[in-house]
Amino acid sequence: MKSSISRITVIVFTLLAFVPAFGADWQATVGAQDENKGRQVIAFLPNELWIHAGDSIQWTVKADEIHTITFLTVGQIRPPFPVGCPGFSFGAAIFDGSTCVSTPPMISGQIFTVTFTSTGNFKFVCLVHPDMTGVVHVLDTAAPLPHDQGFYDREAANETHALLADLAQLQGHHHASANGVVVGAGKTLANGGGHNTISLMRFVQPELVIHAGATVEWTNQDPSMPHTITFGTEPGNPIPPSGNVSVDADGALHATISSTSDSVHSGFIASAAQDQIGSPQTPLGTTRFRITFTNLGVYPYKCALHDDLGMKGTIIVMP
Ligand SMILES: [Cu+2]
Numbered sequence: 001m002k003s004s005i006s007r008i009t010v011i012v013f014t015l016l017a018f019v020p021a022f023g024a025d026w027q028a029t030v031g032a033q034d035e036n037k038g039r040q041v042i043a044f045l046p047n048e049l050w051i052h053a054g055d056s057i058q059w060t061v062k063a064d065e066i067h068t069i070t071f072l073t074v075g076q077i078r079p080p081f082p083v084g085c086p087g088f089s090f091g092a093a094i095f096d097g098s099t100c101v102s103t104p105p106m107i108s109g110q111i112f113t114v115t116f117t118s119t120g121n122f123k124f125v126c127l128v129h130p131d132m133t134g135v136v137h138v139l140d141t142a143a144p145l146p147h148d149q150g151f152y153d154r155e156a157a158n159e160t161h162a163l164l165a166d167l168a169q170l171q172g173h174h175h176a177s178a179n180g181v182v183v184g185a186g187k188t189l190a191n192g193g194g195h196n197t198i199s200l201m202r203f204v205q206p207e208l209v210i211h212a213g214a215t216v217e218w219t220n221q222d223p224s225m226p227h228t229i230t231f232g233t234e235p236g237n238p239i240p241p242s243g244n245v246s247v248d249a250d251g252a253l254h255a256t257i258s259s260t261s262d263s264v265h266s267g268f269i270a271s272a273a274q275d276q277i278g279s280p281q282t283p284l285g286t287t288r289f290r291i292t293f294t295n296l297g298v299y300p301y302k303c304a305l306h307d308d309l310g311m312k313g314t315i316i317v318m319p
Pocket residue numbers: 184201226227228303304305306307311
């Protein structure tokens with residue numbers, strides 16, 4: 001009798017040893033947008049959290065611009081977002097710093113949970129957006145934590161409100177010149193956790209009336225968000241320009257449209273990436289695109305990357 005009780009005791013203690021300690025569950029959000037989706041907050045909200053080893057963070061995506069939640073390993077070469085780590089985790093993952101974890105591109109309503117099993121300070125990024133970063137500080141379970149969930153909820157709400165207000169102001173300040181269209185505008189900001197970006201996903205003068213023979217110039221004023229100017233058929237690969245696009249002496253791209261059935265695609269119009277000490281200087285960005293319209297008509301166009309967010313425009317050519 002005595003021996004069977006002690007055997008049961010051994011079994012119970014053995015089982016307890018293999019059941020992981022239940023950590024706390026934290027909540028955070030990814031991205032934010034206004035009601036018509038034109039103003040996009042490209043940020044983790046909050047982007048800095050202090051938790052205990054064994055805790056989990058559940059992220060909820062709050063925007064229709066795509067984002068990933070990605071923990072690369074220290075020094076890992078940043079992969080393209082369609083590639084992932086390579087590969088993707090779906091729904092939940094465990095991260096201890098030794099193996100990369102990434103979601104596929106996600107949109108509004110999707111969630112992803114990461115459980116952190118080791119102490120350390122871990123950077124996380126969105127593979128789609130270069131200036132969208134954060135950090136999770138994973139402390140020993142005995143260490144005090146500086147903030148509770150209520151603090152992070154308030155921080156996320158306050159930052160979302162402030163960044164959307166900043167975007168509204170940015171939108172108000174951009175006045176297109178005659179025959180000029182601003183192709184999105186934005187700002188990169190920093191805080192203690194990393195970088196945030198705000199991006200206006202709109203052609204600032206979406207309907208422009210010109211005379212036949214005039215040239216329209218589109219300019220991207222966002223620090224890192226690429227856009228396209230696409231008339232007619234959208235190409236399979238949005239990165240290069242269509243074959244009927246040439247390069248002006250000042251580096252701007254240029255095409256001619258003579259019929260409403262013409263297809264012209266700018267390719268990515270984007271600011272250059274930032275230079276970094278120790279790395280080769282980055283090439284100039286292609287920030288300007290021009291089209292000369294030779295004939296009368298109504299010419300609808302869109303950004304092939306962000307038309308689902310409502311990024312569309314029209315050129316009306318009058319005599
Ligand atoms: Cu766009």
